[in-house]
Amino acid sequence: MTKTILGFLIFVSSISFSQHKIKGILVPKVKTDWVILYKIEGTKQVFISNTNLKTDSLKIGNKKEAVSVFEITLPSNAKSGAYRATYALEGAGSVDFFFHKEDVTFRLNPQYPDETITFLKSEENKLYKEYLAKISAAQEKLDSIQISAFQNQGTKNKEAYKKALAKVLKTQQKYEELAKNKYIFPLVKATLRNNIPEIETSPDAYMEAMKVSYFDKIDFSNETLKNSSFITDRVADFVFYLNFSDDEKTQQNLYKEAIKKVLGKIKSQTYQKEIIEYLITQFEATKNLEIIDYIFENQYNKLPENLQDTTFKKEKLALFATEIGRIAPNFSWTEKGKKMQLSTLNDASQYVLVFWSTSCSHCLREIPQLHTFMKDKKNIKVIAFALEKEASAWESFSKTNLFGFHNVVGLKKWENEIARTYQIVATPTYFVLDKNKKIIAKPDEIDDVKAFFNKK
Incomplete structure (x- = not known):
């Protein structure tokens, strides 16, 4: 019995001993009273x-x-x-660190977490932070010499460049030795930029060399790199900053080439999917529909069907269904006993689609103005889509106020299927369509509708 109790105590002790603590000190104190700890896995x-x-x-x-x-x-x-400790939902409200079989304690200014974090406990994190500071300083010195050479060519720059490059390589070698057999080793190894051996006098040639070799040090199959923000940060820098042009058309082509190169580096289709979804989400922020469509058509749709997330795809495409440049989602209605469809209307060169309601005071003021403005514009037709809780109010109004528009009524108001498709959250909401029903403008109010057509 004594042996059993002793064994149990040793077992409990070993479990307790194997647990580790994450401690954070935020200076000064923050207004929130909670913190959430996440583990970074891939792009999630x-x-x-x-x-x-x-x-x-x-x-x-x-x-x-x-x-x-x-x-x-x-x-x-x-x-x-x-791991990521989050203490605010917006702004600079999180900080990343590494955990590997040791306690982690850090202190930081919550307004500037990445710049101010100091690790009080954790050899891995202390070493990695020290490495980043040293290699960044050495790389910045090298870059400053390279930039100087673009304006002032000479042997002094060449000699200084070689000396600075040697400093970068020596620093890298030192920390690779220190990080050997540690969790952070793949991160240290992948951080080193693949600098050119000789100073370059042409900015274009320099940038091209940078782009060609940008991912040479990165192993996209390494689990340590994948399960951190390292690869996603490098992908974002490559796609959005290293490939840049002031010309809009050229920029779109650069995006496409950059995306193709990034995904060509990734052998795992599962990880490809993660990076594709990450890129789509990034382009979502700027509503770059051309690139989002390109990624879906040329990358996402070519993944094995069992890897494609149909819900993700549906949500993203629906999110931009009514953006400028899209074909307006189709709907049908009955007009004077005849079945009508938006997609097959052909009685004008342009259309104004307005979602309105008889219970909306702004609408009751603007719809008559719209009618007056459009009366002499024979090549423009109005499709007035009334969103009503029930049909009786619209039927009563329509007896004397149809205005000669294409009139549509949709019940259930905000829950109406077409209203949800068009993401209508307020009335009146305007869309201007060309003859092919492509959305060419989204005026905010009646004055914007008038301004759009008056400028032509």
Whole structure:
């Protein structure tokens, strides 16, 4: 019996010993009272734990300052990898670090987390932060000499470049040795830029060399790199910053070539899917429909069907269904006993599609103005889509106020299927369509509708 109890105590002790803590000190204190811990896996973050932020005081210099602190105990089976502590939903409200079988304690200014983070405990993170500071300083020195050479060619620059390049390589070699057998080793190895051996006097040639060799040090199959923000950050830099042009058409072509090159580096189709979805989300922010369509058509749709996320695809395409440049989603209605469809209308060279309601005071003021403005414009037709909770109000109004428009009524108002497709959240909402029903403008109000047609 004694042996059994002793064995149990040793077992419990070993479990306790294998657990590790993540501690954070935020100086000064933040207004929020919580922190969420995620693990970064590919392009996504997976919830691990959450806890309250507590207020404490810390002596800084000669005075005490209020700070926010937290502590999270990781489960004994917590996996090594990149983690993210989030303490605000907007702005600079998170910080990334690495966990690998050791406690992690850090202090930072919550307004500038990446720039101010200091690791008080964690050899891996201390070493990686030190490495980034040293290699960045050496690389910046090399870059400054290269930039100087673009304006002032000479042997001094060549000699200085070789000396600075040697410093970069020596720094890299030192930290690769220090990081050997550590979790951060693949990150250290992949961070080094593939600098050209001789100084370049042509900016165009320099940028082209940069683009050609940009991913040479990166192993896209390495799990440490994949399960951190490292690769996604490099992909974003390559696609959005390294491939840049002031000319819009050239820029679109550069995006396409950059995306093709990035995905060509990734052998795993599962990881390809993650990066494709990441890029689509990035282009979503600028509503770059041409590139989003290009990625779906040339990359996403060519993945094996079992890898494609139909919900993701449907949501993203629906999100931009009514943006300028899209063909307006089709709908049908009955007009004077005849079945009509938006897609087959052919009685004008342009159309104004307006979603309105009899219960909307702005609409009751603007719809008559729209009628007056359009009366002498024979090549422009109005499609007035009334969103009503029930038909009776519209039927009563329409007896004397149809205005000669194509009139459509949609019940259930905001829940109407067509209203949801067009993402209508307010009335009146205007769309200007060409003869092919492509959306060419989205005026905010009646004055914008008038301005659009008056400028022609």
